[in-house]
Amino acid sequence: MAVAGGGSRSAKQANRLVYLLLAYPGGMLVVFFLVPLIMLVVFSVYRNIPGGGWETAFTWDNYVRAFERGLYRDRLVFTLQLSALTALICLAMGYPFTYYLARRASPLVRRIGLAATISTLWLTYVVRSYAWSVLLSSTSGIGRLLFWLGLTERPVGYAPGYVATLIGMVYAFLPFMILSLYGSLRAVDPSMEEASMNLGARPWRTFWHVVLPLSWPGAASGTLLVFLLAMGNYVVPSILGQPAQWTMPVIITNQVMYESNVPFGAAISVVLMAVLGLVLFAAGKLLGAARMNPYPGRRDS
Amino acid sequence: MANAGPRPAPSRPGNGEDMGAGIGPVLERPSRRRWPDPSLALVGTTFWVVLAFIVVPLGVLAAVSVHPGRFMTFPPQGFSLRWYQTLLTSSQWLEAIRNSLVVALGSAVLATSIALVLALVLDRYPVRFGEYMRRLGMMPLFLPPVIMGVAFVAFFYEIGFSGRIENLIIAHGIFNAPFPLLLISSGLSKVNRELEESAMNLGARPATVLRTVTLPLIRADVFAGVLFAFLLSLNEYIVAFLVSGFTVVTLPIEIFSSLRYSFSPVIAAASVLFIAGTGFLVWLADRLAGGLWD
Numbered sequence: 001m002a003v004a005g006g007g008s009r010s011a012k013q014a015n016r017l018v019y020l021l022l023a024y025p026g027g028m029l030v031v032f033f034l035v036p037l038i039m040l041v042v043f044s045v046y047r048n049i050p051g052g053g054w055e056t057a058f059t060w061d062n063y064v065r066a067f068e069r070g071l072y073r074d075r076l077v078f079t080l081q082l083s084a085l086t087a088l089i090c091l092a093m094g095y096p097f098t099y100y101l102a103r104r105a106s107p108l109v110r111r112i113g114l115a116a117t118i119s120t121l122w123l124t125y126v127v128r129s130y131a132w133s134v135l136l137s138s139t140s141g142i143g144r145l146l147f148w149l150g151l152t153e154r155p156v157g158y159a160p161g162y163v164a165t166l167i168g169m170v171y172a173f174l175p176f177m178i179l180s181l182y183g184s185l186r187a188v189d190p191s192m193e194e195a196s197m198n199l200g201a202r203p204w205r206t207f208w209h210v211v212l213p214l215s216w217p218g219a220a221s222g223t224l225l226v227f228l229l230a231m232g233n234y235v236v237p238s239i240l241g242q243p244a245q246w247t248m249p250v251i252i253t254n255q256v257m258y259e260s261n262v263p264f265g266a267a268i269s270v271v272l273m274a275v276l277g278l279v280l281f282a283a284g285k286l287l288g289a290a291r292m293n294p295y296p297g298r299r300d301s
Numbered sequence: 302m303a304n305a306g307p308r309p310a311p312s313r314p315g316n317g318e319d320m321g322a323g324i325g326p327v328l329e330r331p332s333r334r335r336w337p338d339p340s341l342a343l344v345g346t347t348f349w350v351v352l353a354f355i356v357v358p359l360g361v362l363a364a365v366s367v368h369p370g371r372f373m374t375f376p377p378q379g380f381s382l383r384w385y386q387t388l389l390t391s392s393q394w395l396e397a398i399r400n401s402l403v404v405a406l407g408s409a410v411l412a413t414s415i416a417l418v419l420a421l422v423l424d425r426y427p428v429r430f431g432e433y434m435r436r437l438g439m440m441p442l443f444l445p446p447v448i449m450g451v452a453f454v455a456f457f458y459e460i461g462f463s464g465r466i467e468n469l470i471i472a473h474g475i476f477n478a479p480f481p482l483l484l485i486s487s488g489l490s491k492v493n494r495e496l497e498e499s500a501m502n503l504g505a506r507p508a509t510v511l512r513t514v515t516l517p518l519i520r521a522d523v524f525a526g527v528l529f530a531f532l533l534s535l536n537e538y539i540v541a542f543l544v545s546g547f548t549v550v551t552l553p554i555e556i557f558s559s560l561r562y563s564f565s566p567v568i569a570a571a572s573v574l575f576i577a578g579t580g581f582l583v584w585l586a587d588r589l590a591g592g593l594w595d
Contacts, residue, residue, distance in 0.1 A: 018426045025419035026434045028411075033475045034437060036456035040448070043455040093351050100348035104341070113348070116355050118587070119580045123359075124536035126553045127572040130560060131358035134365055134569070174355065204340065232445025234539045239560060249447040249539070256451055256543060266455055269448045276445065 043266035054263050062267035072251065072268060076275065079247040082237075083230035086169040087177075087223045093170065094177035095219065099211075101178070102185040114182075121175035125235035132168045133159045133239055165241040172236050173229050177222040184218025185211070217287075224283050231276060248272050359576055366569035384570040394571065397555035401535055404469045404551060409530035411474030416481035416526060421511070424489040435482070442479040449476055450543030457544065464548035472544045473534040480533065481526025488522030489515075521589045528586040532579060 047057040066072050101113045120128065135142055138157030147155040158164050188211050196206040234249035241250075248268065255265035367380050388394050419438060423431045441449060453472045457463040492515060500510045516523075538553040545554065552575065559568050 014426070018422055018428060019430070021418060021422045022428075022431050022434065025415040025422075025438065026430070028415050029434055029437045029475065029478075032456075032471050033441070036449075036452040039455040039459055040452035043459075093347075093354075096344050096347040097351040100344050104344065105348070113352060116352060119576075119583045120355055120359070122532055122536055122583055123576060123579050124538055124553045124556075126538050126557050127362070127575050128358070130556065130568065130572060131362045133560070135358055135361055171354070171358065174351075228443075228445075232447055234447050235557070239557070249445065252447055252451060253539065253543065256454055257547075262451070262455060262458065265451050269451045272445065273448055280443075 040266050041270055043263050044270045046263040046266075048261045048263045051260075053260075062264045063271070065264065066268050066271055075246065075248055075251050076271070078245075079231055079249075080275075082166065082169065082245075082247060083227050085166065086173060086230045087227040089166070089170045090174050090177040090226045091219060091223050094174055094181055094222065098178050098181040098185055102182050103188075103190075103211075117175045117178045121179065125172050125233065126239070128172055129168045129236050129239040132164060132171060136164050136167070136240075160240050160242045160245070162241070162245055165237050165245040168236040168240040169230055169233070172233065173226040176229060177226050180222030180225055181215065181218045184215045188214045220287050224280075224287075228276060228279070231272070231279075362569050362576070363573050366566055366573045368566050370566075384566045385574075387567050388570045388574070391567075394555060394567070397550050397552045400466065400549055401552040403466060404473060404541070404549075405531045405534040407470035408473030408477060408534045409527045411470060412478040412530040413481040413485075413523060413526045415474070415478050416485050417523060420482060420485040420489055421515075424486070438482050439479045441476045446476065446537070446540050447543070450540040453540065453544045454546070464546040466549045468544050469541055469549055469551070472540050473537060474530075476537070476540055477530040477533045480529040481523070484522045484526045484529065485519060488519040492518050525586045525589045528582055528589065532582045532586065535582075536575075536579060 043054070044062055045058050045060065046054045047059050047061065048054050097113075101110055105113060136157065136159035137143065138155040143152070143156040143158060146152045192210050192214070193206055196210045197203065201209070231247075232249055233247070234253055237245050237247045238250050238253075241247075246254075249272075252265050252268050252272070255261045255268065259265075366384055367382065368384075370379075415438065419431065419434060423435055449472070453468070454463070457468050462468065496518070497510050497514050500514050501507075505513070536553065538557060541549075541551050542554055542557075545551070550558075552571065556568055556571055556575075559565070
């Protein structure tokens with residue numbers, strides 16, 4: 001504002017300039033983001049022509065198919081269950097890890113832990129799932145190790161399958177959980193722990209009544225984040241799962257890419273989006289109370 | 302004069318360059334003494350086990366990639382770089398690497414240019430339309446990539462322009478814009494307004510102030526934005542796969558489709574190159590942005 005300054009005439013000129021400048025990002029976002037999202041919804045009521053192509057129409061058939069066929073309901077329920085389980089396992093593994101990382105580890109160990117977490121966070125899901133398909137295959141990795149140790153009769157392969165999918169999902173999203181927790185665990189003031197202990201509380205009691213409540217927002221947002229990411233992931237279940245482990249994104253992609261049924265793919269995308277919206281809304285209501293910052297200075301993650 | 306702009310916060314804990322400074326000693330003194338050893342040992346063991354869980358799979362990939370045989374085995378029998386040679390001489394893999402780099406670079410420039418203009422304008426003139434645009438620009442962060450991919454497919458089909466590399470650049474440019482937008486906005490909020498005002502008071506025109514004062518101050522954030530968008534695009538699979546419609550093959554797509562047909566160590570070699578490249582870029586971005594995670 002201070003920079004704008006000057007009389008009303010130059011202010012008006014500046015105003016025009018602002019809209020001129022905003023035309024570039026605004027135009028790009030409207031044309032290449034808002035319009036495609038609208039097209040997604042529009043396509044979901046188009047009619048598919050078997051064998052490729054579609055015709056402009058207004059039909060609810062795609063939605064009827066999505067809800068009538070038990071297959072898609074099953075897949076949706078499976079996706080919700082797998083994502084919820086992934087989020088819980090990530091929390092169970094991530095919390096002690098991050099607690100140690102943020103509050104107990106020496107600076108060097110903390111640096112190593114953070115570097116490992118952050119650099120795997122960005123690594124493509126394709127390579128990370130592939131790593132587990134190697135580790136869980138019968139020719140290399142764990143199955144072979146067990147055979148070599150004489151624990152199994154012959155090398156057993158665990159991928160693809162449910163266990164492999166679950167491990168791959170946890171592996172893919174654990175770094176997001178760790179980074180969500182890290183900020184809030186790091187920000188708990190040590191003097192609070194000290195005060196609690198000076199007042200005679202045992203360490204476990206201190207953890208339970210001081211650290212845990214203060215880190216709760218990070219844990220909640222991390223769990224929600226992992227859940228939402230898992231709901232939308234295509235790569236992990238399609239590399240590490242069999243058709244029984246395919247989640248909604250796999251079904252959607254198969255419709256669009258291999259069945260050439262873009263209208264139906266769009267319709268189940270809209271359904272998935274609506275489910276995610278509901279989850280976000282419910283979580284927002286549920287966490288509403290926790291969002292009140294219990295401790296000033298805490299970093300929002 | 303009017304100093305309404307946010308000042309740099311006076312030494313927030315845990316925000317500095319030294320990760321351990323400030324809290325470390327205070328934290329460790331009471332805990333070492335009072336925390337019962339068994340439970341701390343349990344937490345410490347869990348830490349190392351989880352760390353191994355994160356690191357070991359990637360180490361195994363590296364080990365597999367130097368195995369000389371046609372099929373992957375672990376532990377590798379021997380050492381050979383032949384799969385790296387195959388990777389870097391096969392026209393198929395080179396094409397995928399080239400496409401990946403073109404898409405990543407193009408989309409990073411696109412994403413950062415959108416973010417930079419939007420953030421700069423909104424920083425000075427918070428008009429309502431711009432705020433809506435900012436929210437729109439942040440939305441890809443909350444949308445599953447597969448849904449964005451299908452939206453782009455529908456859009457590019459409808460305008461009759463599908464299966465081109467430009468589509469990937471646009472899709473990734475929009476999809477990754479939130480990251481430079483966040484980085485540049487936060488960089489701008491830390492700029493000391495008095496510097497810009499002094500330049501104005503000394504008679505510099507707004508464009509000159511922008512070029513000689515503001516942009517140099519946020520240069521690191523802009524570069525970090527470009528790097529992150531580049532990194533994300535390089536690693537992105539599903540949007541690229543959907544938008545490309547089998548015509549443009551990027552490196553993750555090539556790795557994925559090779560997985561369906563073979564189990565050759567070449568894939569492991571490609572993955573190791575990927576891990577090394579990603580690790581380097583993360584390190585670089587972290588250096589540029591001055592410790593993003595602590």
